[in-house]
Amino acid sequence: MSLMKKIEIKEGKAVLHIPDPKEYTVDGKFDPAWSPVFYNPRMKLNRDISVAVAKVFSPKTVIDAFSASGVRGIRYALESGVGHIIFNDVDKNAVDLIKENIELNSIPSYEIYNMEANALLDVKRGVFIDIDPFGSPSPFIQASMRSTGRRGLIGFTATDLSPLEGSSPKACMRKYGATNKRKLSFSKEVGIRILIGRIAKDAAVEEKGIFPVLSFYHGHFFRVFVRVEEGATKADNSLEKMGFVAECERCGYHKFSSDPCDLRRCDYCGCEMNVAGPLWLGQLQDKSLLQQLHLEGEAEKIVSKMRAEATAPPFYYSLDKLSSRLRLSAVPSTSDIVECTSGFYTHFDPKGIKTDLSFEKVIECIKKFVR
Ligand SMILES: C[S@@+](CC[C@H](N)C(=O)[O-])C[C@H]1O[C@@H](n2cnc3c(N)ncnc32)[C@H](O)[C@@H]1O
Ligand SMILES: [Zn+2]
Known part of the structure; x- marks a missing residue:
């Protein structure tokens, strides 16, 4: 470990020693x-958004179950005002670096573990649990539910976009227990709702209900924060928000329902539809939390988009995909169609719109602007 070449960087209020990227660059790539x-x-x-969320909830204890350099836990202590941080990583090199970074930032109250995350979550209790693993968070959902006690908050990161978006159907069934055989036009939202669906089901096994308070997609990951409350009725209420979504491959119509039998044939053209699910059909955001987040730059940009779409209906139309299905000469501007449909922009897709209007009306609007 002492042989590892490091550099010093700053992120938020944290000063960090991290491995020198130059030492691990291969053929100009890192x-x-x-x-x-x-x-x-x-x-x-x-991390910026997670720190802002933790600041609003102000939990007494955070379990940073996948700490790596320790950057998250350190930022929760320095910027969110969390009193006690439990750091953990299965890798010994990481644990050594966490210790070094904790000293560098004079973190007053902490514990450090070198354990497999599920084993740690079985024995440690935290109010806010941060699950930020490589790839899928699925293997850690149930233990994180046990770790929160009666009430808590859990943040999940998923970087395995391919199964969640419908590009790896078998992996989606294995990791999330959901059918997702085709990449639908609104695959980003399908993905995040399949992830939340899995969280709701695993919470229910532990007799807990979930309330997603902030859910977003960015670049190469999904991030979801859920409030957790104990009780069989809470769990049942969460499960009632599960269902399916389907898209017609021929005309682009989409529909969601708690019963997949409602989704077999397209209401518009009678064609067979591609069905995905089970997935979460409930709310993705808590509007009042979004109002309380104080952020800057790119993070503020994405949160302001989430604020604007917090009350929009589930699932968006991709103007790119609809225009190509309709064989139009161009793609209309998102702002024209949002205005025409009294709809919403969505952070999931710059060419995506959400609306309460019927599919026919959406098509009418598109054809008004492009032929
Ligand atoms: C994606 S990184 C975490 C990044 C960190 N949270 C951050 O924001 O920079 C995942 C970390 O989890 C550790 N890890 C992988 N599997 C684990 C497991 N089953 N239990 C505990 N730690 C694990 C890895 O060693 C790695 O340091
Ligand atoms: Zn159709």
């Missing part, structure tokens, strides 16, 4: 996974 301890600057936005 992947954070190639260095002995993981630090990805592209995840700063994920």
Whole structure:
């Protein structure tokens, strides 16, 4: 470990020692996974938003179950005002670096573990649990539910977009227990709702209900925060928000329902539809939390988009995909169609719109602007 070449950087209020990227660059390319301890600057936005969420909830204890360099836990202590941080990583090199970074930032109250995350979550209790693993968070959902006690908050990161978006159907069934055989036009939202669906089901096994308070997609990951409350009725209420979504491959119509039998044939053209699910059909955001987040730059941009779409109906139309299905000469501007449909922009897709209007009306609007 002492042989690892490091550099000093600043992120938020934290000063950090991280592996020198130059030492782990191959053929001019650098992947954070190639260095002995993981630090990805592209995840700063994920951490900025997580720090702001933790500041609003102000939990007494955070379990940073996948600490790597310790950057998250350190930022929760320095910027969110969290009193006690439990750091953990299965990798010994990471644990050594966490210790070094904790000293560097004079974190007053903490514990550090070198354990497999599920084993740690079985024995440690936290109010806010941060699940930020490589790839899918699925293997850690149930233990995180046990760790929160009667009430809590859990943040999940998923970087396995391919199964969640419908590009790896078998992996989606294995990891999330959901059918997702085709990449639908609104695959980003399908993906995040399949992830939340899995969270709701695993919470229910522990007799807990979930309330998603902030859910977003950015670049190469999904991030979801859920409030958790104990009780069989809470669990049942969450499960009632599960269902399916389908898209017609021929005309682009989409529909969601708690009963997949409602989704077999397209209401517009009678064609067979591609069905995905089970997935979460309930709310993705808590509007009042979004109002309380104080952020800057890129993070503020995405949160302001989430504020604007917090009350929009589930699932969006991709103007790119609809225009090509309709064989139009061009794609209309998102702003024209949002205005025409009294609809909403969505952070999931710059060419996406959400609306309460019927599919026919959406098509009418599109044809008004482009032929
Ligand atoms: C994506 S990185 C975490 C990044 C960190 N949270 C951040 O924001 O920079 C995942 C980390 O989890 C650790 N890890 C992988 N599998 C684990 C497991 N089953 N239990 C505990 N730690 C694990 C890896 O060693 C790695 O440091
Ligand atoms: Zn159709």
